[in-house]
Amino acid sequence: MRTLPATPPPAPIPAASPQQPGTQGISGGQPKAFLRPGGFSLYQGEAVPQQQRVRRLALIFLLDHVRGWWVRVQMAGFLLPAIGFAIYVLVRANLPSAALTVPKAERMAHILQNLRWSFSIDLGFLLLFAASRLAPLITRDANAGALLLYFSRPLQRDHYLVARLAATGTLAFALLAVPQTLLLLVQMGVFGLDIGSSAGSALGIWLYLLLGTLLSSAFAAAAVALSALAAGVLVRAPSTVPLVYGGGILASLVASWVTQAAWGRDSLGRALDLHNALGGLQRLMAESSQWAQYPDFAWHIDLLGSGLWLALGAASTAILLKYLKNPPLGRGRA
Amino acid sequence: MAQDSPIATASQVSRTFDEVQALRGLDLAIPKGIVGVLGPNGAGKSTLFRLLLGLDQADQGDIVVLGHRMPDDALQVRAKIGYMPEDDSLFPGLDGLQQVVLAAQLCGLARVDALSRAHQVLDLVGLTDARYRLAAGYSLGMRQRLRLAMAVVHGPELLLLDEPTAGLDPDGRAQMLALIQEIAGHGVSILLSTHVLSDVEAICQYIVLISRGQLGFAGDMARFRAGSNGHTWRIGVLAQADRLVEALREQGIAAQLDRSDVLVEADVDQATLVWQAIAKADVAIHHFGPLEEDMGSAFVRHLRLDDPLRRQGQDAVAAALGEAP
Missing domain, CATH: 3.30.70.100 (Alpha-Beta Plaits)
Structure with a gap:
């Protein structure tokens, strides 16, 4: 005869915690818990349009970048080169000895050189900042399982990328453009309209320099934001991302040095230095009125370097889009 | 308790990852109410959830959620769904309130509404005092409740809960189940994936059992626990x-x-x-x-019925013992 199954007693349902003062129990069957007054209610409000959500997300990302005193100290460091050059300009302009002040014929070169050096130093800072702070962002999201939280809500993956890029690019732009603009304004205050053949041409030069500075900052910021985020998704652990991005920049510098050592300073190897190539963007845009004064070769190197960054930007975009087509969803799955 | 039209259906849905067939020709109609989704590890439960959310695309078959085809209408559907993932997922670097506000804003709530709703649901889940603390410093139970708050802050029609009581102590489990019941009481349909059979027994009205990517059982609790042969x-x-x-x-x-x-x-x-x-x-x-079996016996029996290899193995053991299979 077949044995019939015996039935063990049902599993006990865990007891609820005792009711706390100021709380109320919910009615209904087992199990019970004690909830704060108010309970659950359905949301009846309107949903905001998708574009507004993406803008809001970008703002949240941006505010996330500037959270913490150490980050703010780092960002304040971007002002140091501009402040240093501004002090230098002010001191030289106010020296009692006329022999030490900048002669009118050299003022333009003086202004451009200050801008170029300040921009170049800040670019170095930005690359370091991007390696340590910006590049790990997407991998950090993936490791924390946040990508799953974003994409399980009504948000397109492209929109996440747009918001990330907008926040990262805006921050990078501000870090580059604000110090350069301040330095430019100080120089404008010191030299006034006494740099051109007429007041009108001087005003034109200042506006041109301002526009060039802002444009080159924007292009450099976009290039750094794209490349940093793309480098970040190539590795799994957020802690290794700075090594990958920083290592890539350093490798380009070494490659440039080696090439120049082998074939001379005026070789195409100069364009391999990614930091110098980004500076080329500024020289092309802010100093284009002075091209006639530069050797043709330097202009070509700057052009080549800018082309290299454009290609890097395109490749970075492709990498990011491919990554987000099949992103790691879930904690620790980066 | 099957009522009205189903909130989600799957017809002949298959999904393969590399060599592994996660779902194979799954046919399913999920009714309103609290539905327990059971199955052993690797049965395809999480894959089913991702398909319902439109995070993944089936190799073949149709999925309809809340009247929308997936993944074509994924954005519309996700606005009506709340999802609490199995993983310990949180937005990095945010406190409890900011987590819930961001979750609400991603679902389209205006900032003021998001803030107001976030406070409301944080009160509901008992995180009032911890709302301004970094969420990464929360205990596991608090993080689970926080994720539930993030899942319901926009007032979804359907809530997908993947292992919501995993790792919780008995008191935390009881509170989580009570919260789920409270939310379901407002007409929110809930799909609860869990390994804890007593949780299903406590709050679910309908059970879906998935085994080896196929439907092992779908029906109400009484049917699930009806005797081994129904006689x-x-x-x-x-x-x-x-x-x-x-x-x-x-x-x-x-x-x-x-x-x-x-x-x-x-x-x-x-x-x-x-x-x-x-x-x-x-x-x-x-x-x-x-005869109503206990949940564990019923679970194993339904898996056995679904699994020919396992059944053959059981029969072979029975024959060796001299019993009729």
Whole structure:
């Protein structure tokens, strides 16, 4: 005869915690818990349009970048080169000895050189900042399982990328453009309209320099934001991302040095230095009125370097889009 | 408790990852209410959730959620769905309130509404005092409740909960289940994936069991727990149950004692014989109904029925022991 199954007693349902003062129990069957007054209610409000959500997300990302005193100290460091050059300009302009002040014929070169050096130093800072702070962002999201939280809500993956890029690019732009603009304004205050053949041409030069500075900052910021985020998704652990991005920049510098050592300073190897190539963007845009004064070769190197960054930007975009087509969803799955 | 039209359906859905077939021709209609999704590890539960959310695309078959085809209408559907993932996922670097506000804003709530709703649901889940603390510093139970708050802040029609009580102590589990019941009481349908059978038993009205990527069982709790072949009955006897066992066996009906009750294996058309045996044994009974297994036994049995290899193995063991399979 077949044995019939015996039935063990049902599993006990865990007891609820005792009711706390100021709380109320919910009615209904087992199990019970004690909830704060108010309970659950359905949301009846309107949903905001998708574009507004993406803008809001970008703002949240941006505010996330500037959270913490150490980050703010780092960002304040971007002002140091501009402040240093501004002090230098002010001191030289106010020296009692006329022999030490900048002669009118050299003022333009003086202004451009200050801008170029300040921009170049800040670019170095930005690359370091991007390696340590910006590049790990997407991998950090993936490791924390946040990508799953974003994409399980009504948000397109492209929109996440747009918001990330907008926040990262805006921050990078501000870090580059604000110090350069301040330095430019100080120089404008010191030299006034006494740099051109007429007041009108001087005003034109200042506006041109301002526009060039802002444009080159924007292009450099976009290039750094794209490349940093793309480098970040190539590795799994957020802690290794700075090594990958920083290592890539350093490798380009070494490659440039080696090439120049082998074939001379005026070789195409100069364009391999990614930091110098980004500076080329500024020289092309802010100093284009002075091209006639530069050797043709330097202009070509700057052009080549800018082309290299454009290609890097395109490749970075492709990498990011491919990554987000099949992103790691879930904690620790980066 | 199947009511109205289903909130989600899957027709012949298959999904393969590399060599692994996570779902194979799954047919499913999920009713409103609290539905427990059961299955062993790797059965395809998480894959089903991702397909319902439009995070992944089926290789073949159709999925309709809240009247929308997936993944074509994924954005519309996700606005109406709340999802609490199995992983310990949180937005990095944010405090409890900011987590919930961001979740609300991603679902389209305006900032003011998001803030107001976030406070409301944080109160609901009992995180009022911890709302301004970094969420990464929360205990596991607090993080689970926070994720529930993030899932419901936009007032979804359907809530997908993947292992919501995993790792919680009994008190935390009871609170989480009560929260789920509270939310379901407002007309929110809930799909609860869990390994904790007592959780399902406590709050679910309908059960879906997935095994090896296929539907193992779909139905209400009574059907899930109905006896091994659907023909086993429990008779509660006040006294002298052994006399009833003897009388039933004389009628040719399999019966055995189970404490003070008698378990009887009989078809419905044999009911008359059973009543005759009760009359013949002259015993007083207080209960006569289909045998309900405990959840664990029912779970294993439904897996076994679904798994031919396992069933063959069981039968082979039974034969070796000299029992009829």
